[in-house]
Amino acid sequence: MAGGIVLATTSDVNAIEAPVTWKAYLICAFASFGGIFFGYDSGYINGVNGSKVFIQIIEGPTATALTGPHQSLIVSILSAGTFFGAIIAGDCAELIGRRITIIIGCLIYMTGVILQIASHGLGLLVAGRLIAGLGVGFESAIVILYMSEICPRKVRGALVAGYQFAITIGLLLASIVDYFTENRPDTGSYRIPIGIQFVFGMVLGIGLIFLPESPRYFVKRGKIEKAREALSRLRGQPGTSEYIETELSEIIANEEYERALIPTSGWISGWANCFKGSLWKSNSNLRKTILGTSLQMMQQWTGINFIFYYSTPFLQSTGAISNTFLISLIFNLIDTVCTPISFYTMEKFGRRVLLIWGAFGMLACQFIIAIVGVTVGFNKTHTIGTGPTATTVADNTAAVNAQIAFIAIYIFFFAASWGPGAWIVIGEIFPLPIRARGVALSTASNWLWNTIIAVITPYMVNQDEGNLKSAVFFIWGGLCTAAFIYSYFLVPETKGLSLEQVDKMMEETTPRTSSKWVPHETFASQINASHGKLDEKVIMDVERKASVF
Secondary structure, X not given: OOOOOOEEOOOOOOOOOOOOOHHHHHHHHHHHXXXXXHHHHHHHHHHHOOOHHHHHHHHOOOOOOOXXXXXXXXXXXXXXXXXXXXXXXXXXHHHHOHHHHHHXXXXXXXXXXXXXXXXOOHHHHHHHHHHHHHHHHHHHHHHHHHHHHHOOHXXXXXXXXXXXXXXXHHHHHHHHHHHHHOXXXXXXXXXXXXXXXXXXXXXXXXXXXXOOOOHHHHHHOOOHHHHHHHHHHHHOOOOOOHHHHHHHHHHHHHHHHHHHHOOOOOHXXXXXXXXXXXXXXXXXXXXXXXXXXXXXXXXXXXXXHHHHHHHHHHHHOOOOOOOHHHHHHHHHHHHHHHOOHHHHHHHHOOHHHHHHHHHHHHXXXXXXXXXHHHHOOOOOEEEEOOHHHOEEEEOOHHHHHHHHHHHHHHHHHHHHOHHHHHHHHHOOOOOHHHHHXXXXXXXXXXXXHHHHHHHHHHHHHOOOOOOOHHHHHHHHHHHHHHHHHHHHHHOOOOOOOOHHHHHHHHHHOOOOOHHHOOOOOOOOOOOOEEOOEEOHHHHHHHHHOOOOO
16 A cells, blocks of 8 residues: 555646656657558568569469559558557556557567568568558557556647658658669569568667656556656656756646546446547547547548558559659658648647648648649650550640649648547547557547558559549548648647646637637645645556556
């Protein structure tokens, strides 16, 4: 039991966290390294699918391109694995902790990489990507959870945006590796891009051994002294510091408050709690779960993965681009360079504002690309030559170049808004009793829609299938319009609030009025706190009610 533990409290809503230190920055920055898994594993397949050696191994020695079904399977099977990995990881994070769950995800991921390297055909490659996907699912869900719980509130948006930045670095590295291996005459053209992933898993897995666990996980499990120790390491303050005690008191008080609202009696009720409450009440668990899962769905609906998964074969089909791998590399470079803008803007202007205007910028670009394409751009081509030497050439290269320019502008809007914003918000909106499972469900939603889009896209754009060409951008533009409307009516502003204050904000406001809300009291000041100390009975009660569910 927690006998003898008495913690300092405060009624000052601005004094519930220790000052931000470089140590906090570095710990969170390293945790965000996990995003490289997501980005690289999603990105390298774009170039590998265009490799001549790889195509001939999958389709036969005379093939010049992957068939639609094979391309769809190879790309989408990773996302299928990540969907199940994210769901499983939600339980693991509650049972054994956030940090250990991520380490296990690294081991699963590396196993999948080994199988892919060993493959010399479709079967083992698909199995390896499925297993690697499970590992990426573990990592993508729980790194966001871990970072949200350990980051200081004033810079949480910027630091969690670092996860999206790591994703873009992974995509960029994948493009660079693809660019330099595409013309290799041996299996190194696909084995080298695959094998590099092993290093990422090893670095993150080993590094996490030396990082502290989330103090909020320890509070949920009733291990108050371990929570104090973890928080001390994260904030760079001694465990007896008033900063550490007041922050820990606030976490404990919030857990006591939320536990009374969301009682859990077992594994089934733990999951059921994610779906309780009214759809029309902004702070209900059901509403938060729908918000998290639909936000990740909307991120995929923006069409960004069409660019990163299929830009190489899509651009090749126009005949207007001499080096499609280079254009794909440039797209990834823009994504990487523009994402750090969000480090500043997420904390300066807020999550809600950027999601609204980011969606508006994307929908404008998508419709311009589509209109130009179907009138004078991508869709207008002619054939030069006959037989095997025949090539497809765009009628208006300048129009195609204009489309490429607007694709680049679209990527800018995504990188500065929806790319990091969706990940930041899902890590902030769930109360502690359902946070691990809520983030897991939200991440699984991302991967579910990632899978769906990866499966259907080849059928929409392949020449022997839908062959929509530029018309596909009307679809993405329409979906970005939906994201714009969705952001305005349903996304709350969480900037500058502690995770505990976000709970209270969602209880007292609506999404459209949330940006005006300011904290007015601490949780610790509401329950059995007197003379600046948290009552020992509250601490003992939290420890007694500790649950893995």
